[in-house]
Amino acid sequence: MRVRRTAAAAGVVGLAVTAEVLLRRRRPRTAHGRYADWVHPGSPAAGPLQALADSPTAGPLQALADSLAARPLQALADSLAARPLQALANSRAARAAAEALPVPPMVSDITDVVYVNYLVPAARLLPLVPEGLRLQRIGPDGEQAVFTFLTYRHGHLGPPILGRLRRILPSPVQTNWRIYVHDPHTGHDGVHFVTTAVDRAAHALGGRLFCEALPMHLLRRAAVERADEATVRLRLDPGIGSAPDADAVLTFAPEPAGGPWRSAFGTYQDMLRYVVHQDRALSVQPWHRRITRQEIRLGLTPADCHPLAGSVRSRSARAIVGDAEPFSFHVPRVTLRFDSEEYHVLRP
Known part of the structure; x- marks a missing residue:
C-alpha cells in the first residue's frame, strides 16, 4: 500500500512538473508585467544593512557594507520562508489553475493617494505596450505620453458582500505603475499596469495569481501618510526583491501655472482630467488570444486632487522615464470599486 501511495505521489509530481515546463514555453519570462520574475524582498531586519550598503556617503565603509549586507540579504531571500512564496508566485501552473476561478467584486475605502506622474517621449514607453494595445499619445505632435505611479493605503479591501465584516480585513499599502493605452478593436481607453506591489504577502500572492491585470510584487516596507498638515511622506522599500522603489517627502502647494506637464496640456485641470479619468485596466494574454478588461470605479474629479x-x-522610475521631472498630486480619500473582469478576442 505504501509503495502504491509513493508511486501515485511521484506520478502527481511528475505531471505537475511537466505542466509547469509546458506552460513556461507558452508563457515565457518577460521584463515587466505578470511574468517578470517575482523575488522575495527579504526580512525587514535587514533594513539597516541595506541602508548602509545603499548610502552614497558611506565612504571607506561602502565596500565593507556591501560585503556584510549582500550575503545575509541574499541568504534571507533564499531562506525556507521565502522560497515557497517565490516558487508559487512564479508558477505558471498555479496561475493557470487560478484562471478557472471567477474574480469577485472588491471594494476598498482608500486614503492618501499620491499620484507621481511623468511626461516623456512616447518612444520611451513603447516597449512597455503589450501586443494588441496602443499607447495613448498626447502633445501637439502626438510624440509624448504619460507614465504614472500611484500609491495609497487600502481601507479594508474585500468583497462588498461582507458588509460590515469587511472592517476586520487588513489595509495594506499598494502601488500601481501604469501607462495609458487604447484598445483599437473596442475603442476602450484604459491603463496597463507595468508593475504593481503591496506590503502584505497574502495580498501580493492573491493579486498575482487571481487578478489578471495585477503583476503584483511584494514590498518589504511601505508608507504613504500625512506627516503633518503640510507634508505627505511616501516610501516604497523593495528590500532585495522585485518590487519598485520610491522615496519622497512632498508638500502641498498652490495650483501651478506651469510645470513639466505644460507642453502636452493646456491647463493643470486638463492634466488632472486626463490622469484621474482612467477607470479601466487592460491586459493581454496572447496564449489565450484575448484581451482582459477590468472595470474599476473611482469617481474622481479634478476637485478631489491637491x-x-x-x-x-526612485531607481525604478528613472529606469523607465529617464531624466523626466515628476509632477505630483494627492487625493485624501476615495472609494475604489472593482466591478467586473471581461474578455474579448485578440485580433491580429
Whole structure:
C-alpha cells in the first residue's frame, strides 16, 4: 500500500512538473508585467544593512557594507520562508489553475493617494505596450505620453458582500505603475499596469495569481501618510526583491501655472482630467488570444486632487522615464470599486 501511495505521489509530481515546463514555453519570462520574475524582498531586519550598503556617503565603509549586507540579504531571500512564496508566485501552473476561478467584486475605502506622474517621449514607453494595445499619445505632435505611479493605503479591501465584516480585513499599502493605452478593436481607453506591489504577502500572492491585470510584487516596507498638515511622506522599500522603489517627502502647494506637464496640456485641470479619468485596466494574454478588461470605479474629479511639490527619488522610475521631472498630486480619500473582469478576442 505504501509503495502504491509513493508511486501515485511521484506520478502527481511528475505531471505537475511537466505542466509547469509546458506552460513556461507558452508563457515565457518577460521584463515587466505578470511574468517578470517575482523575488522575495527579504526580512525587514535587514533594513539597516541595506541602508548602509545603499548610502552614497558611506565612504571607506561602502565596500565593507556591501560585503556584510549582500550575503545575509541574499541568504534571507533564499531562506525556507521565502522560497515557497517565490516558487508559487512564479508558477505558471498555479496561475493557470487560478484562471478557472471567477474574480469577485472588491471594494476598498482608500486614503492618501499620491499620484507621481511623468511626461516623456512616447518612444520611451513603447516597449512597455503589450501586443494588441496602443499607447495613448498626447502633445501637439502626438510624440509624448504619460507614465504614472500611484500609491495609497487600502481601507479594508474585500468583497462588498461582507458588509460590515469587511472592517476586520487588513489595509495594506499598494502601488500601481501604469501607462495609458487604447484598445483599437473596442475603442476602450484604459491603463496597463507595468508593475504593481503591496506590503502584505497574502495580498501580493492573491493579486498575482487571481487578478489578471495585477503583476503584483511584494514590498518589504511601505508608507504613504500625512506627516503633518503640510507634508505627505511616501516610501516604497523593495528590500532585495522585485518590487519598485520610491522615496519622497512632498508638500502641498498652490495650483501651478506651469510645470513639466505644460507642453502636452493646456491647463493643470486638463492634466488632472486626463490622469484621474482612467477607470479601466487592460491586459493581454496572447496564449489565450484575448484581451482582459477590468472595470474599476473611482469617481474622481479634478476637485478631489491637491497639488504637491517636491522631488521623488526612485531607481525604478528613472529606469523607465529617464531624466523626466515628476509632477505630483494627492487625493485624501476615495472609494475604489472593482466591478467586473471581461474578455474579448485578440485580433491580429
